[in-house]
């Protein structure tokens with residue numbers, strides 16, 4: 001058995017792990033990164049990146065279909081488009097491949113040693129890695145656990161055959177004629193909408209009484225309207241009970257009724273669970289928080305010099321949170337003073353239209369005991385949104401009533417994902433309504449709706 005001694009061992013090369021390793025390499029820390037699959041983890045290979053590629057291609061196809069039907073709002077018409085889905089998937093895979101190569105070369109530049117294989121912890125300082133060329137024992141002063149998450153399965157609808165997770169949905173060989181999506185969270189809706197735009201008849205089944213249950217109702221209404229306009233059936237308060245007797249449809253219980261939904265493909269998107277099994281964690285003395293590894297504000301676990309970052313530590317399971325945690329832990333190992341006191345971790349749903357939330361919603365702010373004032377500015381009154389043919393949506397800001405400190409910003413509308421950075425900056429820098437109101441925003445841009453929402457909260461809106 002080979003033996004490697006290093007200062008830092010990173011177990012799992014997703015956004016949390018590979019960013020930690022890159023930063024550690026930049027600090028000159030001797031680092032070994034263990035990855036059993038492809039570098040970049042869920043996000044790069046079967047999550048953020050491939051899903052956004054598919055969503056973009058689906059939107060392009062849908063726009064071309066509208067032109068073919070002479071239904072384009074821009075007065076464009078064209079012949080019927082042809083979809084070569086094999087090429088769509090190959091294009092998406094090409095992007096993933098380029099990014100994989102990029103991550104590998106960044107790690108190489110930082111002098112990080114990449115060990116390919118499954119790692120199992122032996123104790124808090126030792127990991128056994130099964131590589132193609134045999135087992136390697138890695139001993140490290142510091143360990144970062146960044147093994148991520150996997151799609152949660154439903155016991156009565158196990159994965160296999162036509163029942164798939166987002167991973168398989170991103171590599172289908174053809175667009176199914178019918179698709180049932182179980183779960184109206186962001187993953188289910190992003191992929192369900194993309195397949196509907198590519199021509200599938202999509203039905204979404206959700207146990208809660210509304211879509212995107214993690215977000216407030218006002219914010220998700222434009223998305224519900226669009227799903228309806230796209231012909232996607234959304235069954236709320238409905239429970240997927242299993243495959244139909246013939247095995248070619250989904251059985252659903254809804255309000256005392258039973259329904260059978262024809263489905264060539266059933267996408268189960270009911271959340272993700274921490275990847276903590278088979279890691280040898282039972283041999284360690286780690287405090288857990290349910291299925292997740294418990295951490296403090298420095299991502300330290302209950303064991304000295306054992307750190308954990310990303311999805312394995314629980315919600316919010318987002319790539320940018322994992323990256324920020326990974327970067328911080330590498331700084332800590334290098335001896336810098338750091339802590340993860342983030343005012344906001346923005347969350348974006350790449351639905352149609354897109355949804356952004358950073359900080360508290362008005363309800364959350366009230367529940368937290370704040371007296372608040374809010375300002376909402378609709379895209380229907382924003383010139384840029386009109387020129388994009390995308391007027392459904394708004395930007396909403398919530399601030400403390402006494403000193404106008406901004407507590408939260410939400411937006412729904414086409415392209416609002418690009419506003420998330422400004423929202424995060426405002427919260428991180430402790431901006432007050434007057435700071436944003438006093439900032440000149442370029443015209444005509446969607447960002448002006450953010451400006452106007454702040455003005456409106458101050459009772460001084462100009463364009464409404």
Ligand code: FAD
Nearest residue numbers: 012014015016036041042043047119148310311317318319
């Ligand atoms: P992961 O990315 O899961 O990486 C963990 C890595 O550890 C994997 O590469 C795995 O192979 C490796 N590993 C696990 N166990 C071992 C072992 N024993 N030995 C060796 N290697 C091991 N987030 C966003 O912020 N924006 C989005 O738009 C977005 N879209 C998404 C879309 C989909 C369809 C999905 C599924 C997720 C999406 N996410 C998105 C969530 C995002 O992908 C995760 O939050 C992120 O990947 C978490 O990073 P991580 O480093 O914690 O774990």
